[in-house]
Amino acid sequence: MTLDVPNLKDFDQRLRDEAAEEPTLEIPQSEPTKKTQIIAIYGKGGIGKSFTLANLSHMMAEMGKRVLLIGCDPKSDTTSLLFGGKACPTIIETSTRKKLAGEEVKIGDVCFKRGGVFAMELGGPEVGRGCGGRGIIHGFELLEKLGFHDWDFDYVLLDFLGDVVCGGFGLPIARDMAQKVILVGSNDLQSLYVANNVCSAVEYFRKLGGNVGVAGLVINKDDGTGEAAAFAKAVNIPVLAAIPQDEDLRRKSANYQIVGSYATQWGELFAQLAEAVAGAPPIRPNPLTQDGLLNLFSAETTGKDFVLTPASDEDMRGKNTVLKKSLEVVYDNA
Helix, strand or coil: CCCCCCCHHHEEEEEEEEHCCCCCCCCCCCCCCCCEEEEEEEEECCCCHHHHHHHHHHHHHHHCCCCEEEEEEEEECCCCCCCCCCCCCCCHHHHHHHHHHCCCCCHHHCCCCCCCCEEEECCCCCCCCCCHHHHHHHHHHHHHHCCHHHHCCCEEEEECCCCCCCCCHHHHHHCCCCCEEEEEEEEEEHHHHHHHHHHHHHHHHHHHCCCCCCEEEEEHHHHHHHHHHHHHHCCCEEEEEEEEHHHHHHHHCCCCCCCCCCCCCCHHHHHHHHHHHHHHEEEECCCCCHHHCCCCCHHHHCCCCCCCCCCCHHHHHHCCCCCCCCCCCCCCCC
């Protein structure tokens, strides 16, 4: 009996040839088969994602939409404004507690409502005891067991930490879980650095065949200096809204008061944001290089004109510097 042995050398070469190919830049788009828009919101920690999302989700619900807000930040602060500062039991901690008691997690244990908004927190591991990204993955596995794919919502808003776009925090982009990404930033270098990193992640997975795009940028605490708007123009994404740096907004946010309502002076702003978020298509961004990002700011702000001076081995050794004997042969009478 003869065995049909495959030519492994040819197979290996085919894999190498395939890996060397440049991915196509044209990603075929098709109409979504599910009415739910799943939108991932990214931004630097402390930039105001939770403030933006709590008010945006409340406004959407007030406009008659069914909205689910999911906090995907280990800090678990997404829903705090929505619930008047009260901490929401997280899915991960509740699951751990129920498992130890031999019980199953029920939706009422982790999901709560206010003003028509359904909200929950994934949570994360205790400090120093686990990976936040893996916690996110575990949290979504639990959501699937709770029936996530059978739920009926117009919008599912995911609040993700943008400082680290690892396998866990990059889940919506890497696995096409969301139709689009929204960035929250301000007129400062660090928040735009994070926004640019997220654009780079989106571009990377688009080259691999993904379909997630960036719908636009929300400028929070806008002081009018214009760097965030310049960034949006440079990476080819729209500005969905500019929320001003205002004392009334700061005070109400600090006191856990919702302003995303027609009952407040800020209602129209968040209504326009809600319409922009709903209608903005996912766009393929053009991420900036580090120098390109720095060029959005003045040299006085960033120090971009600074010249790097190389250090020497003697600099590093300091007082421990010892003159090494040379192996060169010197001929005195040559």
